[in-house]
Amino acid sequence: MERDDKAAKKADPSLQGGWPSRAQLHRWLNGELKGLPYSGHCRVLEAMFPGRSAHELFATAAVEIPAQRTEPEPARSAGPDVAANAPQLADVTAVFSSRSAFSSAYPASSLLDDAKEINAAGLSLNILCQSCPDHQLKRLLDSGTRIRCLFLDVKGQAIRAREAEEGYTDSTRTTLTALNISMLTRLRDRLDTTSAQCLELHVYDETIRFNLLIVDRALCVVQPYLPQARGVNSPTFVITDNTAAEGLFPVFDQVFRDMWERSKPV
Structure with missing residues (x-):
């Protein structure tokens, strides 16, 4: 208050002792003042804040409020909208660049150990014949697991055409x-007779397109055969049947069935 009294005395000696009260200051700060204070109070304030008029001191700061948008702001993206162009994966659950990468993530034992039905079609079927020991296959067959193997016919023309394509x-x-x-x-x-009937071996003589492994009519591993590339170097797709309307599982399950019907037993 001493500062207020000095300012009042400086502005006009007659105003000394007539500075604004604390209550008045609170009303001003809370925005309760309509218009300007008494002229004497204005003169005191102008003396306390040289270079600023009472009008400036009590002016309401203008805050710019953005206008409401009538349309959504377009997405700021360097490329096409991701959601609109998201790939439709259907029932594909994993993709690997090669069979070795797939085998590291899906060891044969984990794929086949509890299987009740195994259907395999391809060229040499190494995932069954080289990755699974005899005792594991015997245990599966003795427990009633049905295994159907479809090899490329070693006496046919297709296997020789594939050897030539790979450079062998x-x-x-x-x-x-x-x-x-x-x-x-x-x-x-x-x-024994019962277990032996669970293992069916067939051959076919057709242009080889896929290596297929279907387990329990639920999991399908697909490898396309690429030109001039060994099967081990082919990309590998894991498909899990989820009854998707556009799923791939029924497609490759039907491929195996059709090939099996055209094949002959060993």
Whole structure:
């Protein structure tokens, strides 16, 4: 208040002792004042804040309020809208750049250990014949698991065409496929009649397009055969049947069924 009294005395000695009260100051600060204070109070305030008029001191700060948008602001994106162009994955649950990458994530034991039905089609079917030991396959067959294997016919033209495409001149694919068929045939011969009936071996002689492994009519592993590339280097897709209207599982399940019907037993 001493400062207020000095300002009042400076502005006009007659105003000394007539400075604004504390209550008045609170009303001013709370915006309760309509218009300007008494002229004497204005003169005191102008003396306290040199260079500022009473009008300036009590002016309401103008705050710019953005106008309400009538249309949504367009998305700021460097490319096309992601949501609108999101890939439709259907029932594909995993994709790998090669069979080795797939095998690291999905070991054969984890895929097949509790299976009740296994359908496999391809060239040499190494995932069954080279990745699963005989005792595991025997245990599955003895427990009633049905295993159907569809090999590329070692006596046919398709396997030779595939060898030529991959650049083999020494019947490498034919020899490996014959070895795998022989391994499963010997295993079947050692089984009792009931278990042996659960293991079916067929061959087909058609242009090879896919390596398929279907487990329990629920999980499908698909590999396309690429030109001049070994199967181990092919991308691998894992498909889980979720009854999607546009799912891929029924497509490849039907591919196996059709090939099986056209094949012949070993």
